[in-house]
Amino acid sequence: MQSLSIQRLLDEFERLPGIGPKSAQRIAYWLLNASEQEAQRLADAIVEVKQAVHFCPCCFNYAEDDLCAICSSNERSAAMICVVSEPRDITAIERTGEYNGLYHVLGGAISPIDGIGPDSLTVKQLITRLADATISEVILATNPNVEGETTAIYLARLIKPLGIKVTRLASGLPVGGDLEFADEITLGRAIESRREL
Amino acid sequence: MQSLSIQRLLDEFERLPGIGPKSAQRIAYWLLNASEQEAQRLADAIVEVKQAVHFCPCCFNYAEDDLCAICSSNERSAAMICVVSEPRDITAIERTGEYNGLYHVLGGAISPIDGIGPDSLTVKQLITRLADATISEVILATNPNVEGETTAIYLARLIKPLGIKVTRLASGLPVGGDLEFADEITLGRAIESRREL
Numbered sequence: 446m447q448s449l450s451i452q453r454l455l456d457e458f459e460r461l462p463g464i465g466p467k468s469a470q471r472i473a474y475w476l477l478n479a480s481e482q483e484a485q486r487l488a489d490a491i492v493e494v495k496q497a498v499h500f501c502p503c504c505f506n507y508a509e510d511d512l513c514a515i516c517s518s519n520e521r522s523a524a525m526i527c528v529v530s531e532p533r534d535i536t537a538i539e540r541t542g543e544y545n546g547l548y549h550v551l552g553g554a555i556s557p558i559d560g561i562g563p564d565s566l567t568v569k570q571l572i573t574r575l576a577d578a579t580i581s582e583v584i585l586a587t588n589p590n591v592e593g594e595t596t597a598i599y600l601a602r603l604i605k606p607l608g609i610k611v612t613r614l615a616s617g618l619p620v621g622g623d624l625e626f627a628d629e630i631t632l633g634r635a636i637e638s639r640r641e642l
Numbered sequence: 643m644q645s646l647s648i649q650r651l652l653d654e655f656e657r658l659p660g661i662g663p664k665s666a667q668r669i670a671y672w673l674l675n676a677s678e679q680e681a682q683r684l685a686d687a688i689v690e691v692k693q694a695v696h697f698c699p700c701c702f703n704y705a706e707d708d709l710c711a712i713c714s715s716n717e718r719s720a721a722m723i724c725v726v727s728e729p730r731d732i733t734a735i736e737r738t739g740e741y742n743g744l745y746h747v748l749g750g751a752i753s754p755i756d757g758i759g760p761d762s763l764t765v766k767q768l769i770t771r772l773a774d775a776t777i778s779e780v781i782l783a784t785n786p787n788v789e790g791e792t793t794a795i796y797l798a799r800l801i802k803p804l805g806i807k808v809t810r811l812a813s814g815l816p817v818g819g820d821l822e823f824a825d826e827i828t829l830g831r832a833i834e835s836r837r838e839l
Contacts, residue, residue: 448706450687450694457687460680462672468660474730475659476688477695477704483657484692488685490647490654491673495681497647498674507674509645533671 451477503574505550505567507532515548522546527584528571528600530554530593534586546584549574554592555599561592563599571600575607582610589616648674700771702747702764704729712745719743724781725768725797727751727790731783743781746771751789752796760796768797772804779807786813 451473458469476484500506501513508514515521515535525546529535535548551566575583583604587593601611617635618627627635648670655666673681697703698710705711712718712732722743726732732745748763772780780801784790798808814832815824824832 448695448704448711450691450706451704454687454691457684461669461684463665463668470730470733471660472658473691474728476691477729481692484688487654487658488688490651491681491685491688494647494651494670494673495678498645507645507648509647514645531671532674533667536667 500550504548505532505552505570506535506548520545523579525582525584526571526574526580527586529586530588530596534588538586544584546582551587551596554587554596556592556595566596568600568603572603575604575609580609582612585611585613589614697747701745702729702749702767703732703745717742720774720776722779722781723768723771723777724783726783727785727793731785735783741781743779748784748793751784751793753789753792763793765797765800769800769804772801772806777806779809782808782810786811 454473454476455466455469458464458472459466464472476487497509498507499509501508501516503512503516506513506515508516510517522545525544526549527538527544527546528549528551529538530551530553532550535550538544538548549567549571551568551571553561553566555561555563555566574580583600585597585600587596597613601613604611615638616631617638618624618631624632651670651673652663652666655661655669656663661669673684694706695704696706698705698713700709700713703710703712705713707714719742722741723746724735724741724743725746725748726735727748727750729747732747735741735745746764746768748765748768750758750763752758752760752763771777780797782794782797784793794810798810801808812835813828814835815821815828821829
C-alpha cells in the first residue's frame with residue numbers, strides 16, 4: 446500500500462552503506478516534508494560529484510581540476526610521499542594536521558586471495574614518480590592488517606634500492622585507550638616499539 | 643584540501659536525519675566508487691518522489707494518483723477509519739496486517755505550547771468524512787504521549803455525539819519486553835487494562 450515512488454526512494458537509500466530500512470524510511474519522510482529546493486539540492490550534489498570528480502593523474506586522489514588540490518598546491522613539501530590504499534585515508538591523515546607532503550593512492554592493497562597483485566594497483570606510477578630527485582622519504586601508510594602489511598613490505602623492497610628513506614606508520618596503543626582492552630598483538634607491538642623518555 | 647563538490651555532497655547528506663559526518667563520508671565515498679547510473683538512479687528517485695507525491699484529498703496520506711492507494715482500493719473496509727498523526731504511522735499500522743479499514747492523517751497533534759490547535763489539523767475534513775453513513779467505528783491511533791492523548795480526547799468528544807463508536811489503541815507492556823524495565827505509567831496502564839483469560 447506504499448506509493449511506488451516512495452518505495453523506489455526507500456530501495457535506493459537502502460543500497461547506501463550504513464542505511465537500513467528504518468533509516469531509509471526516516472530519510473524518505475524527511476524528504477517528503479522538505480521543500481522541493483532542498484530535495485533538488487541533494488539530487489544535484491549527487492549527480493555533480495560524479496560528473497566533476499575524477500582521479501588525479503599524479504597521485505590518484507579524487508580531483509576536480511586537472512590535478513588534485515594537494516598535488517597542485519604550492520604549500521606542500523614535494524620531498525615526501527605518503528602512500529595510502531584509498532582516497533579516504535588521505536582525508537583521515539589530513540585531519541591530523543601532522544603531514545604536509547604529497548600522497549600516492551594505490552587503489553587497494555595486495556591480496557592474492559582476492560586476485561589483487563601489484564599490477565592492479567598504481568605501483569608502477571609510484572615508482573615513476575620516485576624517479577624525481579626531489580623525493581627523500583616515502584611513508585607507507587597502508588592499513589595495519591595482513592593486506593596492508595604485505596603491500597608495505599613489497600613496496601619497501603622495491604623503493605629502498607632507489608636510495609630513498611622508507612618509513613611505516615607506528616603501531617601501538619590508541620591514545621585515550623585502555624591497556625586492559627588492547628588486543629595482544631597491538632600491545633606486543635607497543636612494547637616492541639617502546640620509546641625512551 | 644577536500645574537493646568542492648565532495649564537500650557539498652557531504653554537507654547535503656549531513657542535513658538528513660540520522661546521518662552524521664562519519665556516515666556522510668562513508669556514503670560519499672560509496673557514491674564516488676559507484677557507477678554513474680547508480681548515482682543517477684538515487685538522484686532521480688529523490689527528485690521524482692517530490693514531483694509525484696502529494697497529499698490524498700480524502701485521507702491526507704501521501705498519494706501518487708488522485709487518491710492514495712488505500713482510499714482507492716476496493717479491498718478495504720469502508721466501515722472503519724483509523725485516525726493517525728502522520729503518514730508514517732500508516733506504514734507502521736499496515737505492517738501489522740491487523741487492520742483493513744481506511745485512514746485519516748491529522749498532520750500532527752494538538753499542542754497549545756507549539757500553537758497547534760484543531761484548526762491546524764485536518765479535523766474538519768475528518769468530521770465531513772464521518773457524515774458518510776457507512777462509517778461505524780473510528781480508531782484513534784494518535785501517539786500515547788501528552789499531545790496524542792489530548793488530540794484523542796478532543797476528537798472523541800467531537801465524534802461520539804455523531805453516534806459512531808470511538809476506540810483508542812491499547813496501552814500496556816510491549817510484547818517481548820521485561821516487566822522489570824517497564825516505566826511505572828506503562829505498567830500502571832497494563833494493570834488497569836488487564837484482560838481475563
